[in-house]
Amino acid sequence: MRYFYLSAIILFSLLCSAQTEQLIQYVNPFVGTQRMGHTYPGATVPFGAVQLSPDTDTIGYEDNGQYNRRVYEYCAGYQYDDPTIVGFSHTHFSGTGHSDLGDFLIMPTTGDLKLNPGTEENPESGYRSRFSHDNETAEPDYYKVLLEDYGITAELTTSNRVGFHQYTFPEKEEAHIILDLKHGIYNYDGKNIWTFVRIENDSLVTGYRQTHGWARTRTVYFAMEFGKAFKSYGHKKYDNSIYNGFYRKFDEEQNFPEMAGHDIRAYFDFDVEGGEQILIKFAMSSVSTEGALNNLREEIPEWNFEEVKTAGQESWNEELSRIALETMNEEDKLIFYTALYHTCLTPIIYEDVDGKYRGLDQNIHESEGFTNYTIFSLWDTYRALHPLFNLIQPDRNRDMIKSMLAHYGQSVHHMLPVWSHYANENWCMIGYHSVSVIADALMKGVYTDDPDYALEACINTATYPKYDGLEDYMKLGYVPEDRNSSSVSKTLEYAYDDWAIAQIAGIAEDYQAHDKFIERSKNYKNVFDPVSKFMRPKLSNGIFRDEFDPLNTHGQGFIEGNAWNYGLYVPHEPERLVEMMGGKEEFSIMLDSLYTMQLTDEHIEANEDITHDGIIGLYVHGNEPGHHIPYLYNWTDQPYKTQERVRMICNTMYANAPDGLCGNDDCGQMSAWYIFSALGFYPVCPGSEDYAIGSPTIVSAEIKLSKRRTLKISTENQSPENVYVQEVTFNGRKLENWIIRHSDIMRGGELKFVMGENPL
C-alpha cells in the first residue's frame, strides 16, 4: 500500500500554490477497510454523489432475505483481506452497518469474454482478478490497482457526479469492458426490479438500475461515455423475464442497442495496443438518463484524467484545510486528517447539475436556494457529525437541514427522515433524531430560515402515532416492552429528542409546545427502576418486567446495548441522571465499573458492529449509544477521569491502519467523535450550546470558523503522559465547570489547555 503516492502534477501544484497545504498526504483511505470499519478505499470528492471504489466481494443473501453474516462484511463492498477485485462500482456507503448500493460495476478484462464474476477461490472462473496491496494506491479522489490476472492497471478518480476510469492495457489484444447491472451490494434474487441499457452510439451508453432493497423503490440512471469507440457489444440476461417482442426480427443478445431485463450484464469489445488506455466517464442521476448526460457534459467535458484528479484532490485539500494542525507525532496527524476525511463523505449531494432530483414521493423536485443531500444515518450522526458540521461546515449543514425539511414536505407520513437514502425512508434504528440536528443548528445560528416550519415538521414527526411505539409513548409516558421491543432505548431517545423539540419551540416562541415537549423530555424517569438503579423495560400495565439481565444486549429493552451502557442515555439532563443513580460519588463508581468490568466472551460476542478492540470493560466505543459516556465524569467530582478515558480511547481505538477503526464508522460519526475529542471538547447534548471539556491530543490547531474568524486551540506541556488538564482558558479567561459554549467559540480567539501528568 502506497497511500501517499504523489503524482507529478500534485507536486507541481504543491510548489506553485503555497496557500493550500497538500493535506491529502495525511489521509489514508484504507483506514477502516479491514474488519468492522466498513469504509471504502475508492475515489470520491467531498460529499460527492459518486463513490467509485473497488468491490472485493458482495456475497448475496443465501436464504430469502435472511441475515447473512458475510453480507454484512461487505457494507462498503471492500474487505482488506480479500485477494480479488470483482470490479469497480459507483455508489458506496461509508461505514454503515447495513447496506444497499454498489451500482454499475465496471470491470476491464482481456481474452475470452466471461460475464459471471467468478469466485474468490477460483477467480479464473469469472471476470474478477487477483490483486495485491503492493500494487494498490489510495488517495483522496484517486485509486489505482494492478489487476494481476489481466495485467491491466486500473485508475479511478471522480468529479461530483461522474466517475472517471482509466484502464491501461499491457499488450495488443482483445479487450472487454464489462458493465454489470446485476451486481450490487446486499444483492439477492429479486432485488433488481429492472435494468436497462441503451446504446446511443458507438461510444455513448445510457441506462438505469431500479432496485427494491434497503431503499424500497430506488432508480439510478447513468450515462457512460468511452474515450474510444467499441467495435461490438452485447449482453446476457440473468432472469426469467419474458419478452416476446422482436418477432424474430432481431438477435437481442448481440449488437442490439436496447437491452432490458431484471438482471443484465452488458459488455463492450475493443482491440487495444500494448500500453493503450481506455478511458470511461460514468455519470449518474436520480432523474433520468438525460440528467446523467447533462451531469457528464457539465462536469467532465474533456478527456483529461489528470486534470479531473487534480481538481478532486484540490477540493479535498480545501475541505481538510478547515483545520490546521500540529500534533505530537506524524501518526496522530494521519489519524486526524483521515478522520476528517471520513467526516466529509456523508451525507452526499443528491441532485443533478440543474438542481433536479427524484424525491421521496418519486416525483422530480428542484432544490431552490440550497443543495440537496441524501444519506442521513441520523441515529449515528446527530451525536457528533452534524455538530462538527455546525463548527466547520455550517453552509453544508444548513443545506442538509433544508434537505431534511424537503424530505418532510414529500413524506406521505409527514415525518422528517429517520434513516433515509436516495429519496427512500428505510426506517432503520430508532428515535427521530432529525429534530436534534435541527435544534442544534437553530441553537447555534447555523439554520435560521424558518423556525416555525421546522417546529411543525418536528412536532408532526414526534406525534405520528403509528411510528414505533409513539402512540403508547404519548399515552403512557414510555414505550411498553410487551408491545414494542427495545422499549427502553426508544423511551430514552424520544425523551432526549423531545427536549430538542422544546428548544426549537423556544426559538420559535411557541411556549405551549415548549412546555409540552419539556414535559415529554422527562419521560426517561418512567423507565428508571430506583430499586436496581437501572433503566429497565416496563410493561403496559405500568410494572417493570420481572425478567431482566442488565448485561445482556438482547431482548432486555435495548438495541445494540444493554442497561449498563445504554441506560446512561439522558444527555439533556446529566445532572438528574447522576442524582437518580445515587449522586456524584456513586455515579462515578458506576462509570468506573463500566470501564473495568470483566466480560465473558459470550457477552462480548453479543455486541453488534464492533471488533473486540472496540470494548473497554462494558464501554462499547465501536457503537454509538455510549459515545457521550466518557464525558459524563464531568458531572461528578472526577472530571480527570473523562480526560483519562478520552485520551485512552483516542490512542487505542483509532489508528493509521486498515483495521484502524474499532467499529462501523457510521457515515463519519466515529470519526467525528475523534475530531472533537482530539481538539479537547465534545457536544454531549446536541441542541445545547455546551461542549464538555476532555483532553486534547493535538499540540495546537486552528479552525477556520468563517472568512474572518479563527479558533486557535493551543496546549502547554502537551505530551503523551500529560493527559490531565490543569487549566483551560478562552481568550485568557478561565473556564468554569469544564464547559465551553459554542457562541463563545464562534467569536474566535484562543482556547488554551495547560496539561499535566497528574489530575488537577
Place this chain on the structure above:
Amino acid sequence: MRYFYLSAIILFSLLCSAQTEQLIQYVNPFVGTQRMGHTYPGATVPFGAVQLSPDTDTIGYEDNGQYNRRVYEYCAGYQYDDPTIVGFSHTHFSGTGHSDLGDFLIMPTTGDLKLNPGTEENPESGYRSRFSHDNETAEPDYYKVLLEDYGITAELTTSNRVGFHQYTFPEKEEAHIILDLKHGIYNYDGKNIWTFVRIENDSLVTGYRQTHGWARTRTVYFAMEFGKAFKSYGHKKYDNSIYNGFYRKFDEEQNFPEMAGHDIRAYFDFDVEGGEQILIKFAMSSVSTEGALNNLREEIPEWNFEEVKTAGQESWNEELSRIALETMNEEDKLIFYTALYHTCLTPIIYEDVDGKYRGLDQNIHESEGFTNYTIFSLWDTYRALHPLFNLIQPDRNRDMIKSMLAHYGQSVHHMLPVWSHYANENWCMIGYHSVSVIADALMKGVYTDDPDYALEACINTATYPKYDGLEDYMKLGYVPEDRNSSSVSKTLEYAYDDWAIAQIAGIAEDYQAHDKFIERSKNYKNVFDPVSKFMRPKLSNGIFRDEFDPLNTHGQGFIEGNAWNYGLYVPHEPERLVEMMGGKEEFSIMLDSLYTMQLTDEHIEANEDITHDGIIGLYVHGNEPGHHIPYLYNWTDQPYKTQERVRMICNTMYANAPDGLCGNDDCGQMSAWYIFSALGFYPVCPGSEDYAIGSPTIVSAEIKLSKRRTLKISTENQSPENVYVQEVTFNGRKLENWIIRHSDIMRGGELKFVMGENPL
C-alpha cells in the same frame, strides 16, 4: 342492451342546440365486442388517453409466454358472451390482434372483502360480479351496468385523461373499492415489474404500474380521487418480493400509506347508505403522479358526473358531424356512424395537459407545436385509416405524423414507428409503413412542415440493415426465405413503402433518393414466378423454393395470408401487376377465382384474426392484406365487379350487432375501409392522390373538408339492387378511369353517382 339510452341532459341539450345533431344515437359501442372484433364497449372521448371499460376476463398465459388462444379473445378485455364483469380498467386497445394494457382495474363491492377476482364459473369466490346485457348500456363516453351480485349500479364516463366512476349502492352496508394493480390484459407472472400506491390523504391516492409486456418497458402513473373519504384501507402483495425494512415498526398491509411490490391489490373501505353514490376520478400520466394529478385537476375540477358525460358526448357529436349522412335505411346509418366512431379511438393522445410525455428513450419530452399521439398499428392503419384522417381529420393526422417523427428522433435505432404504443416499439408485423402515412399526408398537403427531415427519417428507417431482412433486401432486391420468414410479404411491402419514400423524395426535391427508391419499388418483380404466375418465396441463391403451396397461409413466404391473396399486393403499380399476371382478362379471372374458390375447413381455420364470415372464397376481409383487392377490378375491363364486391362486403361483413365485425377492427382500419367504401371511393395506394371508385351504399353525404369547404356526395337511383355505377361526375364533369383525385375533392363540390341495376 339499450345502447341509445339518452339521458335527460342530452335530450335537453338536443333541444337547445339544434346546430349539432345528436349523432351519438347512431353509435353502438357493442359492435365488435363479440368474437373477433376485439373492440371494447366502455367510455372514452375521441382519441382519448383513457379508455374506461369493463373487463369480463383477461386469462393469463398458462405456459411461460406461450401463445394462449383464450388470451387472444381478450385483446380489448371484453367478450360479449361472458357472464361476469371482473371490474373496470382504464386502458384498452380497440380492435387489435395482440394486447397489453388493462391498467388499474377498479371494482366496487359490498360485504366481505375479497381481493382475488374469482372465476367465471364461480364468481362468488372473488370480487367479480355477474351481469346481464338487459341491465347494460353503452353510448359514446358513457357505460352503465348493474353489478348483480352486489346490486351496485356502475356508471362510467371520461374526459381525455381522466376516468370518472359513479357507483350507486343499493343499501346501507360496508362497501369496498378494489384497486387491482396486478390485473392487466395479456397478463402473466412477471409481467408487472413494479406496482406502487401512495395514500396522499383520506380521499387521494397516487401510484404507478410498470410492466414488461408487449411494450417492453412501460410505466403508467395515476392519481385517484374519491368523492368521499375512505375509513380504512390496505393491500395484499401477490409476489415474493422481499422487503426487510420497517423493522417491525409498521404493519405494512393495513393503513400503511405506502404500498409497493411486483403485484399488489389495494382496497378502500366505506360505510354507505342506501342509494348513496361513491364517485371516483382516476387520472393517468406517462410522466409522473404529479402529472396525473395535474391532469385530474385541470380536466375534471368538479364532482359533476353528468357534466363530464355531457361534455364527452358533445365532443363525440362534433367528431361524428364531420360527415352528415342520408342512408337507405336506419341500419346503414348505425353501421356507418359506429364505424366512424371506431375510427376515432386510435391513435390516442399521449401527453399530459402541459404537453409532457415519456418518450421512447424513457426521458420526459414536451410536444412543441403539436399534440403527441401513441398507438400506431401501422401495418393496418396506413391503408385506409390515415388516408381517412387526411380527408376528415387533417389536423390530427398532421400531429400524428409529428408524433411519429418525434418517435424517430428518440429512437435508438433511428427508425420511424413500426408498431408502437406508449413510447415503446413492439416491432409487431412487417414493413415500415410510417413512410406511407407520411407520403400520403405530404402528397395531400396535410403535412408540409419539413419534407427534408421527413425524408431523412424515412430513408434511415428503410436502410437500417438489422431490421427484418433489410440487409438482404438491399443487397439482393428481395428478402430470401431461407434467411427470413414471410419473405414474400416483406419484399412486397418494402417495395410499396419504397415507392412511398420516392414520392417524399420527389416533394423534397432529392432526385437521387427518388430514383434510388423508385428502383427499390420495383423489387416486387423479384419474387414473381412467371411460371406459376404467383408471388413465391425465393432463396438466397436466387432460386425459387421448390416447396410451395399457394393456398397455405403458413410457411409459404407470407404472413397472415397466402400467395393467392397476399400475392396481389402491388398497390403502387397495379397496371404492372395485371400485366405480369397475364393481362386484364386473365387477371380478372384470377380475381373471380379468388372470390369463388371453395376452401376446406382446414384452410379457413388457418386464417388469423377473423371469423368464418370474414372470408369470401379466398378473399379474407377480416384481415388487412387484401383490403385493396376488391378495387383491383378497376384495372381490368370489369370495374363493375369492384362495385359488386364492395357493395357485397359492405352488406355482409358489417352489421349493427355485437358480432358486426368479421375480424379485428385493428385500431379502426376495418371501419375506415367501410367509411370509404360506403362513400363510394377507396385509397388503393396511399401516397398517391388517387381514389378508386367503388359503389356507394349511402344515399347522400356531406363531408366537412374545412370551415369553408364541403364535399357533397349524391346518388341517383340508389337502391339495394342498384349496385352498379352508371356514371360518376364531379362538379358536373364526368370522371375517367374510375379515379378521383384528392386535390379535386378538396376544392369542394359535388361527387355524383348515377346507379343502376345492371353493369355499365
